[in-house]
Amino acid sequence: MTYQVAHRSLGDIWSLLGNIDAVHGLYYLIMHGVFGVWDGGLLALRAPSVIATVVAAAGVGAMGRHLRNGRTGVLAGSLYAAIPMVQHFAQEGRSYALVSATVVWACYVFVRCMGRGSARLWVAYAVLVAIAGWLHEFAILVLVAHGATLRVVGATRPVIRSWIVSAAAATVAITPLAVVSVGQSGEQLGWLGGPTLAVWLQFFAISAAGLALGLYVARADAASCFPGTSGLTLPAVALPLLVLPGGLLMTVSLLKPWYVERYVLYSMAGLALLLGCAMDSLVRSMPWCSLRVRFTACGLAAASLAALLPWSLLIRSPESRKDNTVAVAKAVESYAHRGDSVLFMPARRREWLLSAPSVYHKIDDLALDVTPATSGTLHGTELPASVIRARMLNQDKIISLSDPAGQPLDTFPEEVVKRQVLKDHFERCARTKVRGAQISLYVRTGQCD
Template sequence: MPVAVPAAAALALGLWGIDRQDSMWRDESVTYQVAHRSLGELWGLLGHIDAVHGVYYLLMHAVFAVWDGGLLALRLPSTVATALAAAGVGAIGARLAGRRAGTLAGLVLVLLPVTQQYAQEGRSYALVTAGVTWATYFFVRGTGESRGGWWTAYALTLGLACWLHEFAALALVAHGLTLWWSRVPRQVWRSWGIAAACVAASLLPLAVASAAQAEQQLGWLGRPSLSAWLQFLVISGVGVLLSRLLVRGLAGTASADADADAVALVRLSVPLLIAPTGLLMAISLVKPWYVDRYVLYTMTGLALPAGAALGWAITRLHRLAPAVRVLTACLLAGAAAAVLLPWSLSVRSPESRKDDVVAVAHAVEKSAREGDGVLFMPARRREWLLSYPSVYGRLDDLALDESPAASHTLQGTELSAEAIRRSILAADRVIALTDPPGQPLDPFAQEVVKRQTLKAYFEVCERTQVLGAQIVVYARPGHCVR
């Protein structure tokens, strides 16, 4: 029950609205188009950029080779991984706080809006969460038993999670803090140290490759904002508060074993919730690397004390009169639904993401004529059409030098500024794909010449706004078809 019920709930919620109203945002589009490249093209890409996602791209390449199921195939691995993560939380909770607490902890993880969001995301973060969660389960078993098999499973599982995204290695810091807080015997430290060293050693090739790509990979990031710090502090505070309530609620009222289990659960959960995010945000004050989804797996550290606290509260609720118990349960369930349902609906809408490449492709398809020129302003917005070759193939990409596959890049390489200018001037109609009004403009020479040439020699015929983008049709003066 602690494993099966959360897993079933995760699958049900993950499959609900999995197509997100037939939408896909640009990060998912990267997965989709890269996973459809040949193995040779994919290997060439990873030598230049995105090595950190290489194992995930290979997995998705295999998925599409077996079944090219569109958006469902793109997102289903994340849905299944979320079910595995929920099952892992249930197993940890049951081990440390009982079957009821484990079941509830798994369900808490499933119901968190951020979990539901990435359960339907064609990226690696749900898979990383599943890997770290089950590695944490093996960590719990290894600290309580002398069998070396648990530490082998720990090293293999966490190593795989790190290869899916190397910031999973920050879970090692959390686990080390748990051992220090728990004052475990030297033998446990030795076993964990060997396993941790194996994980670190296995990750070394990826770390070297991704370090060389760090500027391209993470150069767009800034230091954590005030809102990011406040979000981290609030979530950490909730986790600590739940942990304190759990320990205080059980102290003196439960058996010594239950009290010890609650303490063990807290010593596992609090470092996992706080340490990876806090460390990554602190590093990002010097070297900006932080994005909240990179440490999505820390939500396991929130779900565990929440589930155990709910289990304790239900036990207390049973002491009330039947009528009061039913009324209280109904009120709490209604309040939870009122809070969570709007969030659940929101993350299943196209508006929950930055843009929608499906909407962009459909808008371009309606506006474009065969042979029209197309410009991506900035060049990285070429991603909006790369997953739709039937639309992109009808257009003449005026700035493209080498295609993404040929150049071993994500969005291809572009001509020099002067060559782009000549290419634009040779066209009669141009479809420009740009960011919405008010967004900062790239200062690079190629981007400047695109804007200046269109302004000087063309007029705007049509402007279409879609989520996170706009499509502008340009033509020579007097040649717009109204």
Template structure:
């Protein structure tokens, strides 16, 4: 219930939406034939999620609430799964506290209100882990391996990197020194997951450069975060050393998927923290068990000391978590805000003004607000997103863009904030060149994560 309440609290995020959510919104509103055409070109890895959201919007086109409600419900389900695992391994109190800790984590609250697949993946992996635990503890019931394979396979179809949970579970089996029969059951289930995922892997591998080409190798900050997480996780595991089954499950889940993806990303940059969000179930399980252990031993303290300790702990938790909870519900918690961009364009533009997106992928800022985009002349556009089976459409050759821009009197340019890297492509260079030499900036409006610039011929600014 806590996860559900936190997810519904401020679900519209002050009427904001960032560009990844905008992709979900506009793609999920495409007809099925056009959606299928898109998945053959890009974003096959998100195909099942887009189909789910297409169904949601067909049943209820509830705007931002409908966009995020599946993630809210999935996060509540994931928290329940964490609680169920914790209860199985350390008792009901530890399970309840683990589920509560998971729900309160700022990163959990952030993706509970995200119109993307990551909360659903986390819920699927969490309940697959529960089925894994039941299968290991009850080897005479093979149905749990079937449930495990089904849930993990479904999670992988929501996002391929859910398959890294297999590595964490294999490490758990190795540390537990389970009999060969358990290894066989897991191996059959893992093979089933791999076979089910194979068609998606074949299609998405051909899209990898377009899908992940924007990523760089993990930053120093990312490595430091991993080291900090490893330190906290291993410290909690040491404190709980007598609860070997819990630590043997939670530690690999917390560290293996993230660590492996970061190491792979030294050669092939694929790492983004949200791709392995489900790893946060590991620290939540450990923290819940540690808190339960502390509560069970509170009788060693005098009553006034117990009350003071409880008050200090509660006050510290509120002081630390409340600012984060407020932040993740603000537009500033994401890279940009397409709603704010559309409003700024609507206030600055006249009907028929030329519009340029620098770079072209920033066309996403207006695609989910077609009433604004339809007022403007998209002078660089060759084919629309739906006609070209792409996310943001295709653009004309550089010289054609030059001619069309020069034929305009006013141009509305949508760009990244100052200081961002500039794309080296010919179309992007020609946009910057023509605007810089033939036009003057009449107005500059800055919104979160974007700039809207109104250009006119020299001497024609109002």
């Protein structure tokens, strides 16, 4: 999605954002600039997310050091980069890694403001939160976590007053985006259902683990307060960040399904901080003069890395994605000659080839009426069902790109007619299955030879 949208002109991107995907508008513009400077294909697509993850890990480390000590910072930053979910989105050509990096550094400035917060620091805080919100509006939920931190530590009135002003400024700054994106939410998030029981259980398990880590740190090291600010402990910052943004979004999703875990990816910074702090407390409590203890600690560290290795390898493979667009493009290229007719079933699967222009431009998109760029949509608009039927009946060979067997079938007239004409007038002569897709070659009935 990002690849093909970012390659449109600025006018076409603006037209798209007026119809859908305004929530990703700033990210598309950033990627448009990246491809304008360096059109490096998949490497250029993923490089900003990789860099953003490194920047976020550095921010987590800076927070750990500022709130406790250098070892906590090193451990927390390293653990953030090792979290499977973080690694997954470090490879994605989407905005979530950039959102996380911006939120993490907003959190760092926030804890600095809790000490000797100057007006310049509070302005920087508001700007960072606003930028994060423009990258994805649910980043604004970090304000809920920071409000809880202020309440827990009993912040002074001047600090609370400055935070309210900064939070209000950031909220006002992203209000235009929120207004537009709420109007688009029916089409943008219509595919979402409410959080399942498994999702709730996962959330409660992670929250309980975070609470347990926070209690351990509080008991093991009462001296972990931020110097100069009574009561500002690392758990007081990290635990609300881990729990509240996702918890609030899941609660709202009971009425309006808006929750997807990647929307609050930045909450993993809270988990990394708590883990790093707990490990530092554990290290400090160990009698390191014992050789046995040292070997045991090294063994546990090695076992932890070994346990994460399968996850790290999996998320770097096509099996970690719902589909494999590169494999789809290769399969179509093996079937199609220049000018061959192709059907996307359903139409949104056009995305599989839009990001492979060298393949897409040589085929005849049988049902397409207006291209995505011209129509200001993600996947283009299609011809009426009657026209699609007539065009299909004029073909002797059709290549279809469809979901794997067993997936729900769209009931739109355009999709129904595609399936019906293929069933009544064509037979499938060949099929290639790839991750999340199947590519089929249809010819007129009785002509498979």
